[in-house]
Structures are given as structure tokens and as C-alpha cells.
Amino acid sequence: MPSKRLSVTVTRRLPDAVETRMRELFDVTLRDDDTPLTQDQLVAAMQGCDVLVPTVTDDINAATLARAGDRLKLIANYGSGVDHIDVATARQRGILVSNTPGVLTEDTADMTMALILAVTRRIPEGLAVMQSGEWDGWAPTALLGGRIAGRRLGILGMGRIGQAVARRARAFGMQVHYNNRRRLRPEVEEALDATWWDSLDQMVARMDILSVNCPHTPATFHLMNARRLKLMKPDAVIVNTARGEVIDENALTRMLRAGEIAGAGLDVYERGTDINPRLRELKNVVLLPHMGSATREGRIEMGEKVLLNIKTFDDGHRPPDLVVPAML
Structure with missing residues (x-):
């Protein structure tokens, strides 16, 4: 049988x-x-x-x-x-x-770079202008964003996805820095041309763009809390394609509204679909519906x-x- x-x-x-x-x-x-x-x-x-x-x-x-x-x-x-x-x-x-x-390593890393570009180059704002029919032509000072080549990218979590983000960032001419539970092997670090930071606080304070690529565990819950977010430079950008719980979303929202952080690109949220409504209203924020691996x-x-x-x-x-x- x-x-x-x-x-x-x-x-x-x-x-x-x-x-x-x-x-x-x-x-x-x-x-x-x-x-x-x-x-x-x-x-x-x-x-x-x-x-x-x-x-x-x-x-x-x-x-x-x-x-x-x-x-x-x-x-x-x-x-x-x-x-x-x-x-x-x-x-x-x-x-x-x-x-x-x-x-999903490559797909998520692609989306991380897409969010970095979307926030720094103000792509959704340009899209909104075109969809509204209000565009009246090119202007020298319209929708000025920032160049990402030469910028310091701090990667929080240098596992498979973090390393895939690093490879892409190097191709864009960015300087790659990272913080991880364990330092990478020297040959891996050299191949990625990545600089190790033992102190997350010190790395966060010096980065132009911070990419969150670590898993959510009890140790990483609110790893980017209000105190650590305040260490970021006012012209810095934060991107999260990992887990929403790693960032204190309310603290991030307050700082974005106050201009203490320049922008954010988020694909994940601390409370799932219950997103802080004030976050939705901000022009310097790009929000995606957890589609990094889609x-x-x-x-x-x-x-x-x-x-x-x-x-x-x-x-x-x-x-x-x-x-x-x-x-x-």
C-alpha cells in the first residue's frame, strides 16, 4: 500500500x-x-x-x-x-x-539602492509633478537632489543583503562603511572595499546615508532609537528594507518633521500596516508597501x-x- x-x-x-x-x-x-x-x-x-x-x-x-x-x-x-x-x-x-x-538577497539589495536614489534624487516628487500635469519645463534650480557618488554609506548589518548592497554602492562610487555583530574576514572586507566600525554610534554620526540591513531580534529592537537617530547628520538619509522594528518610527517621524534628518526611504514599518500618519505626509520620505523582495x-x-x-x-x-x- x-x-x-x-x-x-x-x-x-x-x-x-x-x-x-x-x-x-x-x-x-x-x-x-x-x-x-x-x-x-x-x-x-x-x-x-x-x-x-x-x-x-x-x-x-x-x-x-x-x-x-x-x-x-x-x-x-x-x-x-x-x-x-x-x-x-x-x-x-x-x-x-x-x-x-x-x-531574496539580490532583489532586496536592488530595492535598497532604489530607495537611496529615490530619496536623494527626489524621484517621487518629480513623479508627482508629472502626474499632476503641473510641469512647465526644465529649470536650473528645480527639484535639486544630491549626488550619491562620493557619499559615505553606512550599512547596519553586513550579512548577505548588506554585502550585496555594498557591491552595488561601490559601483555607484559610494564609500562603504559597516557595523556588524562580527567583523568580516579580511579578504571579504577588501573585496567590498568596506570600512569596519566597531562603534555603531561613531559610524552613524559620520554617514551621509544609513542603510538598515540587519534582522529583527531582541538585540536589534529599536537599535536606531531616538538617541542614536539624533547622532545622524542633519543632511543624512536613512533607508530600511530589513525590519521596521529596528527603527523607533515615532522618533524618526519627529526628527524628519523637524528637519533633523534630511530624508528616509522605508519599505518596512514598526507596526506593520499601522504606519504613523504624520510619516505619510512628509515630502522627504519615500514609503513602499514591503515590496523589497517582490x-x-x-x-x-x-x-x-x-x-x-x-x-x-x-x-x-x-x-x-x-x-x-x-x-x-
Whole structure:
């Protein structure tokens, strides 16, 4: 008799190619709509499957895991960040957690550079003028931005994405500086032509542009708090394509309104979709709807990693992208 197929539940709509392959391999429950599950729906999904495939919009905390029951054995996250999953509690309950690292590195780095250019060159303001029909021709002093060549870029978090941003920044003629939990190996540092700062405070105070590329952990929550934001130069710009919780959003908003920071480009927000309304009103801010990783290629590659993690687990082996608490 054929062995029983693994029961997999997916919490959000995924690309058609990924969903089709899941149907072929597993007994899969998919979503017809694309709204986030409520916590009660999430618990019910966890109780009824062997493998859960969540996304960043699912809050899998200790309380949720306590209600998960005994059937769930793997949380195969669709995404690289796992700050929405209590990995330690999951492991204590015998539930493995996997993710999809490395897939979205280039896409997110592209978006980081796009935001740097958008803020420094005032691209959204120019777009608004054109869409309003109010443009009456070129003028020598109209919409003057700043040149990025020669500027100091400080990268906060020099992992895969931070290094990809550094490579792009060098191509634009920027000076690359970075702060990280661990200093890069000399050969990597040399290849990126990157300058290491042991003190984040000292780096922040000297940068023209600061790019946040570190994960959200208890240690990085509000890493850019009010005190550290005040260290930035008044003509500096901050860009965040990592996690919104790394920046104190209210403090940033106050400083942008007061002209104490020149501009910001944000793709992520401290409270998800609940964005400070005063932030939306500022002309020196570019806001994007968490689309840094939104490429067709990236989303499919994420799905392929999820499939590989589940299939490897189903075959009785350790998922290749297993997340353990020591990694966080």
C-alpha cells in the first residue's frame, strides 16, 4: 500500500507554480483568498496538519504554539525572516522550523539602492509633478537632489543583503562603511572595499546615508532609537528594507518633521500596516508597501526552497534550511 502523504497547510496564496507542485507532492490545503489568518484560524490550521507553511504575516508566538496540539512537526516558513516565529518554543515542543535564506538577497539589495536614489534624487516628487500635469519645463534650480557618488554609506548589518548592497554602492562610487555583530574576514572586507566600525554610534554620526540591513531580534529592537537617530547628520538619509522594528518610527517621524534628518526611504514599518500618519505626509520620505523582495523570480525560488525543506523532512532527513535558536 502507498504510504500516507504528508499533510501540509499553506496560510497565504503562493505563486501558481509553487501551489501546483505542492499538490503533486503532498496532501495540501491551500487558500482561496489572500488575507492573513486570524489567530484562531492559525491555531486550527496547526492542529490539522503535519507541516505548516506560514509567512511573515502569521504571528506564531508561544501562546499560539501552546494550542497547536501534537500533530504539527515542521513549520516551513515562506521567507527568510523568522522573527514572527518563537523558534525556541517550537523546538521545545518538538517542532522544527525552516526558512528560505539567500533567495531574496539580490532583489532586496536592488530595492535598497532604489530607495537611496529615490530619496536623494527626489524621484517621487518629480513623479508627482508629472502626474499632476503641473510641469512647465526644465529649470536650473528645480527639484535639486544630491549626488550619491562620493557619499559615505553606512550599512547596519553586513550579512548577505548588506554585502550585496555594498557591491552595488561601490559601483555607484559610494564609500562603504559597516557595523556588524562580527567583523568580516579580511579578504571579504577588501573585496567590498568596506570600512569596519566597531562603534555603531561613531559610524552613524559620520554617514551621509544609513542603510538598515540587519534582522529583527531582541538585540536589534529599536537599535536606531531616538538617541542614536539624533547622532545622524542633519543632511543624512536613512533607508530600511530589513525590519521596521529596528527603527523607533515615532522618533524618526519627529526628527524628519523637524528637519533633523534630511530624508528616509522605508519599505518596512514598526507596526506593520499601522504606519504613523504624520510619516505619510512628509515630502522627504519615500514609503513602499514591503515590496523589497517582490519579484516573480524571487517568490518562485522561495517556494522551491520551501518544497525542498518539506520533501527532505518527509524523507526522514534534516531540512537543509533548518533554523535553530543559536542562529538568531
